[in-house]
Amino acid sequence: MRIALAYTGGTIGSVGQPLDPMPAAQFRDWWARKIAPELPEGVAPFWIDFDPPLDSSQAEPTDWARLTRTVLSAAKVGADAVVLLHGTDTMAASAAALGYMTTLLDTSGAPIARLDIPVVLTGAQRPLFDDAGNIREGTDAFTNVMDALSRMRGMEPGVHLVFAGGTYPGPRVLKVSTLEDHAFDCPNGPVRAATLPAADPSALIDQLDELAPELGHRAVIAVGPTPNPPSALAAGLAGVVSALGERLGAILLLGYGTGNIPAPRQVAPQLRAARARGIMIAIGTQVPAGAVAPDIYGAGSWLGEIGVLPTGDMTMPAAQAKLHVTLALAATRHWSDAEAEAFFTRPIAGELGARP
Structure with a gap:
């Protein structure tokens, strides 16, 4: 299974005091040294670019377009699944936006097709690494990452959030705690999106190209x-x-x-x-x-x-x-x-x- 992995910023990749997301090259280097050797056999995700990373509290609708393009580009080159490492502050909004923008719409806005691979967002309440590049003691990030990567097999297409042992439908989640590991929940329960034909990633990219100039304009x-x-x-x-x-x-x-x-x-x-x-x-x-x-x-x-x-x-x-x-x-x-x-x-x- 070809899993694409993108580091987009957030607490999971933050260092220093106060915390700020580290550059993508530094995160990948530390990942290669400390996380890659710990991955289960057969799990070897390939990296896709999202640069520069950002503190998700500063995310704007234009960043949803960047996320969507990242996902669709991965799908276009044959990814069977995508994992996005994302900050928790706006993770719920990004998950919903990705759900809308990986759905192909007719001229009236009715859904007619959907990206047919799972897209998973995960992150952490505490950084993955300490300032020396070692796995941080007491972090929840390591477990969340391992869960996200290991649960891809058999996961239904669509946007999901994996966090603190739970798997949630992305467009239904809400952040419910600022500090506890169980940071997200689905207060109104899951809803199964309508089954649709598989959307061609190129058609979804064309739709994104149409929307992106206006997204966040107002x-x-x-x-x-x-x-x-x-x-x-x-x-x-x-x-x-x-x-x-x-x-x-x-x-x-x-x-x-x-x-x-x-x-x-x-x-x-x-x-x-x-x-x-x-x-x-x-x-x-x-x-x-x-x-x-x-x-x-x-x-x-x-x-x-x-x-x-x-x-x-x-x-x-x-x-x-x-x-x-x-x-x-x-x-x-x-x-x-x-x-x-x-x-x-x-x-x-x-x-x-x-x-x-």
């Missing part, structure tokens, strides 16, 4: 209520819309509970003004688990009248990534608002179980 801003006077959220929304202007593409509201946004008298005018400027608005929740259903309570039922889209049971990283991909598709394919909204609420890569 911002997606997450904002939600807190226990403040109603005017605070209204002022915050007005400030964001005014400050970003044409660079603002979407607002993700992080509501209470099932999607409640209190004080419609103060907030609704700001949302209507944003919609009038062509800004997409979606409603999620500040709660880690459960589906959004804003029409249950009066505090959320008014959102539908403005055209706010529910996120269903998507995680918020998956919803944020999907909004970015939606905006890029809408710009390149000249979609109407209705076409963009249909794509956002349609299951693409197993990110969505309870459909809005």
Whole structure:
């Protein structure tokens, strides 16, 4: 089995104090000396380039395009699986974005084919190496790497996350701890993506070439209520819309509970003004688990009248990534608002179980 391996940065490859990702050449050298001899017999991944590496807290949508191109390039040269060593801060968003962008879409955004190899993201809560290049005492990185490489045989195609002994569907994961080894979970359970024909990597690269110039071109801003006077959220929304202007593409509201946004008298005018400027608005929740259903309570039922889209049971990283991909598709394919909204609420890569 030909496994492609990419070091993209993150805690797993960090050294120093404070921690920062080491250069790719240094990581590969230390890997060759300390990790390669420990790999099980028959497991000999080949390296693919992702350079320069980055702290995942600084990852942008353009980096999702870099990740996708890395994966597709590996598939094109015959990789049977790809493992990405990635930072934990934005791993969930990257996993979701990879799910969307390794799915081939027709002109309306409906999925028609999918990359037919497994793609695994893993990382660590503590660095793999100490500052002298030895395997760090007490690291979780070594086990995560070994698990990721050893579980590839028999793994279904699609994007997965392997961490702390668990294997999760990438578009459904959420980071749940800042320090504990068990850093990720799937709070709304796994969802099996629809079975599709195998996508030609070259066709997916063509699709990526179409999307990449627009990916991240317009911002997606997450904002939600807190226990403040109603005017605070209204002022915050007005400030964001005014400050970003044409660079603002979407607002993700992080509501209470099932999607409640209190004080419609103060907030609704700001949302209507944003919609009038062509800004997409979606409603999620500040709660880690459960589906959004804003029409249950009066505090959320008014959102539908403005055209706010529910996120269903998507995680918020998956919803944020999907909004970015939606905006890029809408710009390149000249979609109407209705076409963009249909794509956002349609299951693409197993990110969505309870459909809005």
